[in-house]
Amino acid sequence: MLDVRRLRLLRELARRGTIAAVAEALSFSPSAVSQQLSVLEREAGLPLLERTGRTVRLTPAAQNLVRHADAVLERLERADADLAEARGGLAGALRIGAFPTATRAIVPAALVHLARRHPGLEPMVSETDPAAVAHALRAGDLDVALVHEYDLVPEPPEPGLATRPLYGEAMYLATPVAPAPMPVSAPADAVPVHPAPTDPGAPTAGGPGQDAVLRAHRDDPWITATPGTLCHAMTVRACRAAGFTPRVRHQVDEFATVLALVAVGQGVAVVPQLGVTGPAGPAVSLVRLRMERRTKIAFRGGAGAHPAVAAFTAALRAAVPPDLAAARAEA
Numbered sequence: 127m128l129d130v131r132r133l134r135l136l137r138e139l140a141r142r143g144t145i146a147a148v149a150e151a152l153s154f155s156p157s158a159v160s161q162q163l164s165v166l167e168r169e170a171g172l173p174l175l176e177r178t179g180r181t182v183r184l185t186p187a188a189q190n191l192v193r194h195a196d197a198v199l200e201r202l203e204r205a206d207a208d209l210a211e212a213r214g215g216l217a218g219a220l221r222i223g224a225f226p227t228a229t230r231a232i233v234p235a236a237l238v239h240l241a242r243r244h245p246g247l248e249p250m251v252s253e254t255d256p257a258a259v260a261h262a263l264r265a266g267d268l269d270v271a272l273v274h275e276y277d278l279v280p281e282p283p284e285p286g287l288a289t290r291p292l293y294g295e296a297m298y299l300a301t302p303v304a305p306a307p308m309p310v311s312a313p314a315d316a317v318p319v320h321p322a323p324t325d326p327g328a329p330t331a332g333g334p335g336q337d338a339v340l341r342a343h344r345d346d347p348w349i350t351a352t353p354g355t356l357c358h359a360m361t362v363r364a365c366r367a368a369g370f371t372p373r374v375r376h377q378v379d380e381f382a383t384v385l386a387l388v389a390v391g392q393g394v395a396v397v398p399q400l401g402v403t404g405p406a407g408p409a410v411s412l413v414r415l416r417m418e419r420r421t422k423i424a425f426r427g428g429a430g431a432h433p434a435v436a437a438f439t440a441a442l443r444a445a446v447p448p449d450l451a452a453a454r455a456e457a
């Protein structure tokens with residue numbers, strides 16, 4: 127009989143690529159992972175790994191076994207959900223991953239909603255970049271998480287995971303507002319007047335297309351998120367679709383800081399609606415783009431029916447601000 131825990135190790139090896147990465151993710155030693163995989167090979171009765179020096183590669187039989195492991199682990203998640211439903215009365219830890227803007231704008235209200243209905247649950251929130259969510263869910267470090275995707279950076283399929291749509295939000299190009307020229311007769315201590323920024327909630331109708339808006343700033347310095355994040359890839363791909371590669375000056379993940387840098391003329395940036403915390407200020411102009419960022423709820427396959435996950439999903443939906451485009455479809 128194949129051991130489910132060893133099947134999980136094999137699946138993680140297929141996703142992460144090296145025994146060292148599996149060991150680090152699951153808090154094992156590399157030798158312990160190797161030993162367990164060797165036992166799994168004996169249980170299977172045929173080679174599962176091809177070892178070449180320090181690297182290993184899954185055999186065709188192992189790759190097929192990983193597909194079965196996905197199905198087995200999903201059924202176990204469903205079984206756990208059924209047991210939780212039978213026990214009744216939600217209690218215990220619920221480990222939640224969320225990216226920073228959602229952590230600030232959506233999660234607090236969702237936690238209040240959750241506490242009112244299920245006081246026995248203990249939600250534990252960790253800020254997690256969407257790119258790291260899949261590994262954290264599969265490793266059991268998270269139970270549920272918020273992830274996002276952009277029009278130009280679609281969410282890659284993640285075996286063993288499932289998602290449900292939550293909301294969509296507009297995207298804006300943030301640029302510094304040049305000071306108005308001072309009248310010749312103005313006193314030396316006069317304060318310059320800036321034009322009002324574009325209202326983030328009201329896109330300009332009939333304006334230039336997105337490519338033209340971005341291309342107008344091809345020679346400006348740009349502010350992007352750090353490389354490896356979806357936000358960084360979104361800005362770079364949007365600019366390349368407009369016919370240029372952005373000249374990146376600053377790499378910052380926190381959108382309030384990004385807008386502060388834009389305000390003092392340090393560059394231009396693409397920011398999501400939830401990244402605009404209140405009025406952007408008179409020194410920043412916001413122009414709505416055609417892109418959208420879509421946020422989804424992610425969990426392990428089969429765990430969507432778990433009462434705790436379902437309760438948090440309902441709390442999140444209740445917490446979505448009315449000015450965001452609510453998700454139309456249920457996964």
